[in-house]
Amino acid sequence: MISCKNATLLIEKKLATKLSVKERLRLKLHLFLCKACADYGIQSAWIDKVLKNLHTHDQLSVEEKKSMQQQLNQ
C-alpha cells in the first residue's frame, strides 16, 4: 500500500488534474483504509475553494500616488 505521504500528494494532484488508472486505484484503496488521509482529502478540497477568495485590500497613499504621477510626467 502507498504511504500517507504519497496518498496526500495524489490527493493534491487529483484536485487539479486527472490521475492515471493505477494512481486512482492506489489512492482509493488507501483512503478506504486510512481515515486521516480521507479527512485530509475532504479538507484539502475545501481549502482549495476558499483560497480562491483570498485578497488583500491595501491602498496607495496620496503621497505615493503623487510621486508615481510625477515620475510619469517627466
Place this chain on the structure above:
Amino acid sequence: MQKHNLEPENWVEKYGDMLLNYALVRVKERDMARDLVQDTFVTALKSIPTFRGEISEKNWLYLVLKTRILDYYKKKKEVLESDMKKDDEDDDYFNDKGHWLKDKLPNEWTTERMVESEEFMAILKACTDKLTPSQALVFTMKYLDGEEADDICKELNISASNYWVIVHRAKVQLRNCLEINWMS
C-alpha cells in the same frame, strides 16, 4: 474588433490600488510591492509604442506588472532554489516511511465550523503568510491567477514533480495551521 486606447495620465488614480494589491499578495513586503507598481507604470509608459490595442489598458498593465514580478523572483532565484531543496529534505509531517507523525495526524473537522467568516479569513491569511517564498509564489499563481500546472512550471522553470512537491508540502502545512488555529 474594438481597439483599446491608453490614457497614461489616469493610470495611477485608476489602477494604482488594484496593481498594488496584486503585487502585495505576491511579494509580501509593501515597499517592494509599491516599487514594482511604480516600475510598472514607468515601463508601460516607455512601451506605449508597442501597444497594439488588442487587449484592454487594464489587462495590459497587469501583464507588465506580472513580468516585473517574475523578474523579481528570477533575481531571487537562489532563494527559491534553496527553498525547494529544503522542502525536499526535512519533513515535519511524515516519518521516513511516509506515515503521518503522531502529532500531525489530521483530525476530522466539524463541518458546521467550516464557514467562511471574517475570523476564518484572517486565520487563513495568517497561515498563508507562513508559507515559504516559493510556496507562496506557486500558491498565488495556482489559486489567485488560476494558472495551470504546466504554465507555472514553465514560468518558474521547475519540473512537474518539483511543482507537486511544493504544492503538497504547502497544503499539508496550511491545513495543519488551520486545524490548530481554527478548529481548536
